[in-house]
Structures are given as C-alpha cells and as structure tokens.
Amino acid sequence: MTIAVPRRWTLALLGLAFTTAAQAQSAATPTTADLSAQQWYLKDPQLDKVPGIGATRAYNELLKNKVPTPVIVAVIDSGIDTAHVDLKPVLWRNRGEIPGNKIDDDKNGYVDDVHGWNFLGGADGRNIGVETLEMTRLVAAGRVKFKGKTLKQVPAAQRAEFELYQKAETAYAKRVKDETGRDEQMQGMVEPLTMMVMMLKHELKTEKLDTLTLREAKFTDPNLGRVRDGLLAMMRETHLPDTDAVLKEVTSAADQGHSMVSKSLNLEYNPRPDIVKDNPDDLTQRYYGNNDLYATDPLHGTHVAGIIAAARDNNLGVQGVAGPMIRIMPVRAVPDGDERDKDVANAIRYAVDNGASIINMSFGKDFSPQRKAVDEAYRYAASKNVLLVHAAGNEDDNLDVDPHYPAPTLLDGKPVPNLLTVGASGPLDNESLTADFSNYSKKYVDVFAPGVAIFNTLPGSTYGNENGTSMAAPVTAGIAATLKSYFPGLTAVQLKDIIQKSAQVHHTQVRVPGTDKKADFATLSATGGVVNLYEAVKLAQTVAK
Incomplete structure (x- = not known):
C-alpha cells in the first residue's frame, strides 16, 4: 500500500524539531x-x-x-x-x-x-x-525452492523465476536494514516529542498548541524557543493544524514502522x-x-x-x-x-x-x-x-x-x-x-x-x-x-x-x-x-x- 507520507519523509520532518527560527519557513507561508x-x-x-x-x-x-x-x-x-x-x-x-x-x-x-x-x-x-511485502513473499518462497543454487543449477524453465528471487533477496536485505534503523529512530522519537509538547503546554498554560499560539508565544528560555521553532517547522512541513495532530501522525508512523519490521518483512508471517x-x-x-x-x-x-x-x-x-x-x-x-x-x-x-x-x-x-x-x-x-x-x-x-x-x-x-x-x-x-x-x-x-x-x-x-x-x-x-x-x-x-x-x-x-x-x-x-x-x-x- 502506498502510504500517505513516506517514512523517510516523516523522519526528515522529525529532524526539524531541532531547527532554529532562522531555518524555519517564514510566517507568511500559508x-x-x-x-x-x-x-x-x-x-x-x-x-x-x-x-x-x-x-x-x-x-x-x-x-x-x-x-x-x-x-x-x-x-x-x-x-x-x-x-x-x-x-x-x-x-x-x-x-x-x-x-x-x-x-x-x-x-x-x-x-x-x-x-x-x-x-x-x-x-x-x-x-x-x-x-507482507511482495519482496518478503518472493524471498520466503524462493529460499525454499532455490536456496544455495546457482543459475546453472536451475532448470531453464525456472531461470526467470530464479533471477526474480535473487533480485528480491537483494532488495529485501536492504529494506530490512533500512526499516529496522527507521523503526529504532521512530520508537526513540515518540517519547521526547511528547515531552516537548507537554512542556510547552505547561509553560503556556493551554491544552491546544496550534500555529497561531506557537507563533505568538514569548519565551525567556531560549531552549523553549528552539523547541517551539522546531515544532512550527514540522507543522508547516506536514501541514498539520496543531501539536496533537503532529503527535498522532508521529505515533501512527512509529506504529506502522514497527509493523513493517515485525510483520511485513517477517518471512514467517502469513x-x-x-x-x-x-x-x-x-x-x-x-x-x-x-x-x-x-x-x-x-x-x-x-x-x-x-x-x-x-x-x-x-x-x-x-x-x-x-x-x-x-x-x-x-x-x-x-x-x-x-x-x-x-x-x-x-x-x-x-x-x-x-x-x-x-x-x-x-x-x-x-x-x-x-x-x-x-x-x-x-x-x-x-x-x-x-x-x-x-x-x-x-x-x-x-x-x-x-x-x-x-x-x-x-x-x-x-x-x-x-x-x-x-x-x-x-x-x-x-x-x-x-x-x-x-x-x-x-x-x-x-x-x-x-x-x-x-x-x-x-x-x-x-x-x-x-x-x-x-x-x-x-x-x-x-x-x-x-x-x-x-x-x-x-x-x-x-x-x-x-x-x-x-x-x-x-x-x-x-x-x-x-x-x-x-x-x-x-x-x-x-x-x-x-x-x-x-x-x-x-x-x-x-x-x-
């Protein structure tokens, strides 16, 4: 399934939580x-x-x-x-x-x-x-049929299938490595991001942090200002209306990333x-x-x-x-x-x-x-x-x-x-x-x-x-x-x-x-x-x- 926001994009956006005001987009942006x-x-x-x-x-x-x-x-x-x-x-x-x-x-x-x-x-x-992903299914079936064989050992009628399996093995190994790394990053991001939002809500004495509230907030602590700027940049990039929506998106992405590793890339899952x-x-x-x-x-x-x-x-x-x-x-x-x-x-x-x-x-x-x-x-x-x-x-x-x-x-x-x-x-x-x-x-x-x-x-x-x-x-x-x-x-x-x-x-x-x-x-x-x-x-x- 083609997801609405690719995980690689979501991770890039999470990095914006630590950008400065100078790096954030102008407030004139819609x-x-x-x-x-x-x-x-x-x-x-x-x-x-x-x-x-x-x-x-x-x-x-x-x-x-x-x-x-x-x-x-x-x-x-x-x-x-x-x-x-x-x-x-x-x-x-x-x-x-x-x-x-x-x-x-x-x-x-x-x-x-x-x-x-x-x-x-x-x-x-x-x-x-x-x-599972299609590459997972190809690898699971291919290992049963072709594991340890070379192209010369495969009957001519099966060589196209064998070559597809080899291509899937290469893609699968890369995907497992990439998704495992992303999963670890995402799981490690949810809690700190939640804490940042809670901290700003407490400081501003509000239950909702939308773009207007964040833009108008004044902080004596420069660290809070940097957190605010990062959240604003993330909200602009994701086009989400408030920090609760950002947290929901990040949590959903983390859950989906974990599901990718534990199920969609799991050779035993079917x-x-x-x-x-x-x-x-x-x-x-x-x-x-x-x-x-x-x-x-x-x-x-x-x-x-x-x-x-x-x-x-x-x-x-x-x-x-x-x-x-x-x-x-x-x-x-x-x-x-x-x-x-x-x-x-x-x-x-x-x-x-x-x-x-x-x-x-x-x-x-x-x-x-x-x-x-x-x-x-x-x-x-x-x-x-x-x-x-x-x-x-x-x-x-x-x-x-x-x-x-x-x-x-x-x-x-x-x-x-x-x-x-x-x-x-x-x-x-x-x-x-x-x-x-x-x-x-x-x-x-x-x-x-x-x-x-x-x-x-x-x-x-x-x-x-x-x-x-x-x-x-x-x-x-x-x-x-x-x-x-x-x-x-x-x-x-x-x-x-x-x-x-x-x-x-x-x-x-x-x-x-x-x-x-x-x-x-x-x-x-x-x-x-x-x-x-x-x-x-x-x-x-x-x-x-």
Whole structure:
C-alpha cells in the first residue's frame, strides 16, 4: 500500500524539531488552517493564484446549467467508513442485493455485496489488516525452492523465476536494514516529542498548541524557543493544524514502522491461509472474501473516497471534486503492506462487472510476480471502456529508472491506453510545486495533481489532512468522473486525452524529489502539467460535440 507520507519523509520532518527560527519557513507561508479549511486544491490558478484544479470555478461558470448523469467510481483501497456523513449519500448501491439475507441475490458470485466487496476478508467475517511485502513473499518462497543454487543449477524453465528471487533477496536485505534503523529512530522519537509538547503546554498554560499560539508565544528560555521553532517547522512541513495532530501522525508512523519490521518483512508471517483461505497462486479464483468494507483500518480509503465525491450539497464538512450524480463503489484489496496481484486483478474485474466507469487505484509496490493477471484485467477494463487512475507512488523515485507496480505499461512494453498515472503537486507555485515525496517520470507519469495538505473525510465522520500521490490520484479521478457525468459519451481514452491536454503546464524551477537538484517542473511528467477541471470541461465541450 502506498502510504500517505513516506517514512523517510516523516523522519526528515522529525529532524526539524531541532531547527532554529532562522531555518524555519517564514510566517507568511500559508498555514494548515489557511490551506485545509478552504480546500486549496479546488481553487483556480488564474482567479485565486493557487495551483489548484479550478473545480469551484468550473461549477460556477461552466456546469451550473448542465444536467449531470450517473457515474460509478470504484475505489480499490484499504476500506471505507460507509457511515461517514459526507460519504453515505454518495455510496453505490447494488440494487440486485437484499441486505443481510446471506444470499447472492443477483448471482454475481458475491454474497450481500450491497455497497462493494472485500477481497481481504474471510467468510467468517475476519479480515487481514497487515500483509507482507511482495519482496518478503518472493524471498520466503524462493529460499525454499532455490536456496544455495546457482543459475546453472536451475532448470531453464525456472531461470526467470530464479533471477526474480535473487533480485528480491537483494532488495529485501536492504529494506530490512533500512526499516529496522527507521523503526529504532521512530520508537526513540515518540517519547521526547511528547515531552516537548507537554512542556510547552505547561509553560503556556493551554491544552491546544496550534500555529497561531506557537507563533505568538514569548519565551525567556531560549531552549523553549528552539523547541517551539522546531515544532512550527514540522507543522508547516506536514501541514498539520496543531501539536496533537503532529503527535498522532508521529505515533501512527512509529506504529506502522514497527509493523513493517515485525510483520511485513517477517518471512514467517502469513495471515492469508487462516483468514481468506484461498490459494493465492490460483489466479482463476475470483469468489472469495466478504462484504466488510470498514474492516481493520479504513482511513486511507475514506480519505480517497471523499476527495473524489464527498457530498457537495449537504452543507457539511468538505466538497468532493465530482458532483451530485457520482456514486462511490468501495472494493477492498489493499492491506497495510503490499497488495497481491490476484486481488488487484479481481478488484478491477469486480468494479468493471458491476458498472464502474472509473477506477481509482491509490496503491503500489516494487515487485509484481503475477503481473500477467493485472495486465489481463487492464485489457478487460479497456474492453468495457473503463478508465483506470493510478497513484505514481511516494518513494521520490524516477520511474524511468525504478519501476513500480501496477505498471503503466503491459508486459510487452506497450502503454495502457486507459490508464492515467498521477504524481503529486503542492499548494505553492515555487520550488515546492512538486511534492518532495512524489515519484516522477517524463515517460511514465502522465500528469501531476494536488497531493499535499489535502483536507477531506476521515473515519468517524471527521476530517483531516493527508499527503501523497494517493491523494493526487483521486483528485484526477474526480475530474474524470465529472467529465463523464456531464459528457457521458466520452470514452475512457478520450477522458485520458482531455485530462492530459488540459493540464496546466508550469515551467517553475522545482526541487527534483529525492535530490538537491532543480529542474523545470514541465520535465517531470509526460504533460508537464497539473490537472485542471475548468480547462478540461472547456476542452470536453469541443470534443463531445
């Protein structure tokens, strides 16, 4: 699963706790409250001077007198809080199912799939929360089959598998070393950070430390001033509203880092046989899982769903990118760890077979041993005129050099005509326009979209900021859904073409993610642009005639 904030970025931010005021950003930089409360990414580059997508302007100027049509958007993710006040009105409803009767009324192979399906569950109602990484699974299986053998000792028919195993062994050894070190750092950071926050709260006699309170605080002790400056810098970098939110983020990152070491990289850990009880290697199996869409941790999927289509007209919380006739179909296939190719392929097929026109895929991994099954699902979606929108990933990698999966090309090297790959951009048209965690590629990333300080739905009918290409993809899927809703005749390929051609090109000198180098923003993706709903609607009006 592509997490919202990469661990390497979180650790870098933790180091900011010891920066000085001179190193911190200017107080004139927009704060979290400035950005999130206004959903900056819905703003317009021309009218508001913010590199958003022009959604508010598009609805006010171009779509207000047009009649939308129903569109289903599938969200293949970690799960969704279907009771959220901003999501409940926009959930897809399978009219062929009678809720709770434990009968497959519509005969589609899935019992009581009233709002969607969960491929990570068991028939007894239990669910997988944490999975291993794909490299862990490859190493565990490869050591049984190939340990101690050389290439010459392996039958010719198995040599490709052997070479993949060797590659996984190398990657696994590095990942174990890196993650173990990060885990130790994170575990050692939670307590000191908690103490710093408590100390400042005590000194200022307050229960809440937001950016305004911290900026205005006066200290005679220079050490307290340095702590305050470090916390402010961290809050600006993470776009979190107060120190409690920072602590929650850091604690969550520490927990996830520990889970990575103890479970996702554990060669002995394998919850699948006990819970799902399928054969993961049998790619013909499609009918397994359960209908529990909340499952173990729906935060990621809930946020993604809200970005696409949180109710726009209920005067609550936030507004989704896409308008009133959009329905969200949750399909759970993404654990904390790496999704399996089999589940991804089945999730795509489920979404297509049940009427989705657009599928959002905010996940990714480093290895794809059953890639052929995903390719076949891609082709199936294309045959049914379904657009796939995929997050480029949060590893600050150049995808020209370091491929990630699901891939934007098929095994034969041909591009997937109905797939958009999306990098993440930020709220300021300066050197930080490219999110510093975002993967990029002139060849394999199609567009960028807002993916920093994205304020939207969280479980329990709450709201908050998340960062990642996981957020940029649903912004783009929301644009695609809006176009399909108001111009229903557009094909998946036309939707992709319109979104690419209408993207707003920037020639801003930006930091290349993962480096200290600067580059023209336009060189980091195929289009060089940030998606824009306003311009996309204008172009769609000419294409749809």
